[in-house]
Amino acid sequence: MSSFWNNRISISIFGESDGPAIGVTIDDLPSGEYIDTDELTKFMARRNIGIRTEAANAVPHILSGISSGRTTGAPLCAFVQNVPAKPTPKVHTDPTARCGHADYTGAVQYRDFSDFKDRGNFSQKMTIPLCFAGSICAQILERRGIYTGAHIASIHGLKDNPFDPVNITRDGVRSIRIKRFPVINDRRGWAMLEDIRRAEVAGESLGGVVECACVNVPAGVGSPVFNGLENNIAQLIFGIPGVTGLEFGAGFRSASMLGSQSDDRFYLNDRGYLASHTNHHGGILGGISSGMPVTLKVAFSPVGSTGDSGERETCTVPAAVASVEAAVNIALLSQMIDYPNFC
Helix, strand or coil: CCCEEEECEEEEEEECCCCCEEEEEEECCCCCCECCHHHHHHHHHHCCCCCCCHHHHCCCEEEECEECCEECCCCEEEEEECCCCCCCCCCCCCCCCCCCCCHHHHHHHCCCCCCCCCCHHHCHHHHHHHHHHHHHHHHHHHCCCCEEEEEEEEECCEECCCCCCCCCCHHHHHHHHCCCCCCCCHHHHHHHHHHHHHHHHCCCCCCEEEEEEEECCCCCCECCHHHCHHHHHHHHHCCCCCEEEEEECCHHHHHHCCHHHHCCCEEECCCCCEEECCCCCCCEECCEECCCCEEEEEEECCCCCCCCCCCCCCCCHHHHHHHHHHHHHHHHHHHHCCCCCCC
């Protein structure tokens, strides 16, 4: 089982969802970076939308790596102490009982030693350390003017307004963070909430899509072949439970375009930088950032049935918005550490 990710900076997630604690160690962060704990708390709160577990509301305790509010250069380690699981007479003994979950595959892979009854490393709760690491990375990036934001693009076919892939701004991505329900069009968000309520009454679950954008990413970040910017983002995105698809820019729509339609022709803008009138490439060409906003969409499946009602979230998409941002922030910072004049 691999809970370790490394590419210039490293992220190591430890613990289990119903164990004593879960946490994360972040290594090779630049030293001297100021970390605002209030901003950290706000970011962590955003992943709690719709999550019922009490432990999800906890802010990680920092053990090392920060002194007097600044990173020291030592590994940054933080953990959340889990709330003890409430006793229940219903105990899962059959790894095939919960459809759509990884109980069976985990049991096969780990020869029945994996803790599928308590969901172990397969739980949504394991995004707590991911979000903590992503929030730390976000603050370091934002101090350099680079901002990442995400919103619910759709739930069960109900769509929000999309980001403008060419003209999305810092204020555009930041404005969604203050909303209780992370959508651009509040009226469409109300319709989504009503759809979630109807699904809950019916005992159903819903999936959806999260759209993410990064603004002010300079050109030249990343590399081709196996260490491209998309590669790093994708590896972290697929570490989020429930992810079933990922596309950058126009994604699968580009497959039905003509070459003349999908081409993003460059021009010199009024600030003297190369830009393009369209952004079908999603801000990345050949694994390297182009200077246009980096845009991507992440698909989430409905939560699988549990075999006994009341144990599942109706829709995890709202809570996943912060997790997507966190994954992108980690990947982007790891690629930018060696960028000229970044540190």
